[in-house]
Amino acid sequence: MFEFVVGSPINIALILGAVLVTAALLIWVERRVLGFLNERLGPNRVGPFGIAQSLADVGKLITKEDWIPPFADKLPFVVAPAIIPVVMLLSFAVIPLAPGIGIMDLNIGLLWIFAMAGLGAYSAMLGGLASNNKFALLGGLRAAGQMISYEVFMGISILGVVILGDSFNMREIVEAQKDQWFVIPQFIGFIIFVIAGLAETKRWPFDLAEGESEIISGFNTEYSGMKFGLFFVGEYIGMLVLSALIPVLFFGGWYGPFGWDFESYPILSGLFWMSVKTGFWIFFFILVRAALVRPRYDQLMNYGWLVMLPLSLINLLVTGAVVLAQGN
Amino acid sequence: MISALGKQLYIIWSQIVTLWLVFMHMFKKPDTVEYPDVMPYMFPRWRGRIILSRDPDGEERCVACNLCAVACPVDCIALQKTEDENGRWYPEFFRINFSRCIMCGFCEEACPTNAIQLTPDFEMAEYVRQDMVWEKEDLLINGTGKYHDYNFYKIAGKSIGGKGKGEARNELPPIDRRSLLP
Numbered sequence: 001m002f003e004f005v006v007g008s009p010i011n012i013a014l015i016l017g018a019v020l021v022t023a024a025l026l027i028w029v030e031r032r033v034l035g036f037l038n039e040r041l042g043p044n045r046v047g048p049f050g051i052a053q054s055l056a057d058v059g060k061l062i063t064k065e066d067w068i069p070p071f072a073d074k075l076p077f078v079v080a081p082a083i084i085p086v087v088m089l090l091s092f093a094v095i096p097l098a099p100g101i102g103i104m105d106l107n108i109g110l111l112w113i114f115a116m117a118g119l120g121a122y123s124a125m126l127g128g129l130a131s132n133n134k135f136a137l138l139g140g141l142r143a144a145g146q147m148i149s150y151e152v153f154m155g156i157s158i159l160g161v162v163i164l165g166d167s168f169n170m171r172e173i174v175e176a177q178k179d180q181w182f183v184i185p186q187f188i189g190f191i192i193f194v195i196a197g198l199a200e201t202k203r204w205p206f207d208l209a210e211g212e213s214e215i216i217s218g219f220n221t222e223y224s225g226m227k228f229g230l231f232f233v234g235e236y237i238g239m240l241v242l243s244a245l246i247p248v249l250f251f252g253g254w255y256g257p258f259g260w261d262f263e264s265y266p267i268l269s270g271l272f273w274m275s276v277k278t279g280f281w282i283f284f285f286i287l288v289r290a291a292l293v294r295p296r297y298d299q300l301m302n303y304g305w306l307v308m309l310p311l312s313l314i315n316l317l318v319t320g321a322v323v324l325a326q327g328n
Numbered sequence: 329m330i331s332a333l334g335k336q337l338y339i340i341w342s343q344i345v346t347l348w349l350v351f352m353h354m355f356k357k358p359d360t361v362e363y364p365d366v367m368p369y370m371f372p373r374w375r376g377r378i379i380l381s382r383d384p385d386g387e388e389r390c391v392a393c394n395l396c397a398v399a400c401p402v403d404c405i406a407l408q409k410t411e412d413e414n415g416r417w418y419p420e421f422f423r424i425n426f427s428r429c430i431m432c433g434f435c436e437e438a439c440p441t442n443a444i445q446l447t448p449d450f451e452m453a454e455y456v457r458q459d460m461v462w463e464k465e466d467l468l469i470n471g472t473g474k475y476h477d478y479n480f481y482k483i484a485g486k487s488i489g490g491k492g493k494g495e496a497r498n499e500l501p502p503i504d505r506r507s508l509l510p
Binding site: 033035036037038039040041287288290291292 | 343346347349350351353354356357358359360362
């Protein structure tokens, strides 16, 4: 058996393929699971269990008329939908899937993810601005405000993990969790990170940037065809990134619970546990979408700045103080 | 302060309960009826495709009174009255434009002879719009529909060929007015 090295071409090809296929499948998984949660069946007619629904969707999106409104600002209008999938794919590059499986082994992996998530805000912002449409402008405005303000304490909530793991490198953070998952000492940080992550990927219940019942479709109102599809796929890759990031930071990454690892096959064991944990979080996000209602925009902002930011700062201070005290 | 904190905790708790309750719906049986594969049960009084029924003797029930056409809110019924050699009235043509029909059932309620009835059939899609216009021979069925022993001319006092005055059900023979002398 040949050696798996982080960043080898076969690694890159396999991970890229897996991410794209999973993101496409998520379109079907989300609708199907949402259907079961609503006591419906969901799409089940294309292929076995409707698994080819994503193909049908993509076929529909590609063959639809790709229309650029005459009043739109052409260049940003075309560039905006391409930003979000690219940025989300780039941020998946630093996520460690198993020992030796990954695309990049950056020593600033976490910062890289935040940089990419920050760039992701441009997608919705530019799309909303370039559409030259009132609803799209409102959606872009909401997306910009929401993503920028929630990124602040998303970053701060993670710093506790960085203190405990003593590194920005994702692999070292995972290896630091071999004996104890960070969800136990960093429970508040974990809750804040999940909420901020939901807001960051513009997923329900924080989909104010789209807000169908209020502003048609928000920043992507004027988009059609595959341009809309790119926003769509970008959102699902973002969901995948977030679902993989939570296990890496808080649930021990590729380590199984209670030391249930297959020591002789570390790669297989790591991939298995990562898939299980990522799948769990994907399911959780779909459940949140089915269950919770969308807050008002001022509630979202108040909650973010007045509750989450102080909580995350307190969490950071307490963690730092405890680590300092123990370090003596 | 304490009560405000308690309220916030209660809000968080209610979100968790919501998540749990919605999650439990995962294990319930879906309500979906997969229609083209499984035919749903259609209730007998469902307001679907319109038919014209016949009386138990096999004659047309419709007497071309035009009440259904008057009651129709979308004017989708058109008919013309004519008369046969026995004096029975019947429609010369009876036309329903199903591309306009809204299945409201007003025609059925207006009909004095139970001739026009709505049935549980709803699969009426056509590729050509003109095929949505149904003529009398398309509408007329061989049975009595929902009312099995109703026969208008056996109940009404109108005399037709083969049934004179006073021969209807529950009807006395006509009185000779000239014999009513005191």
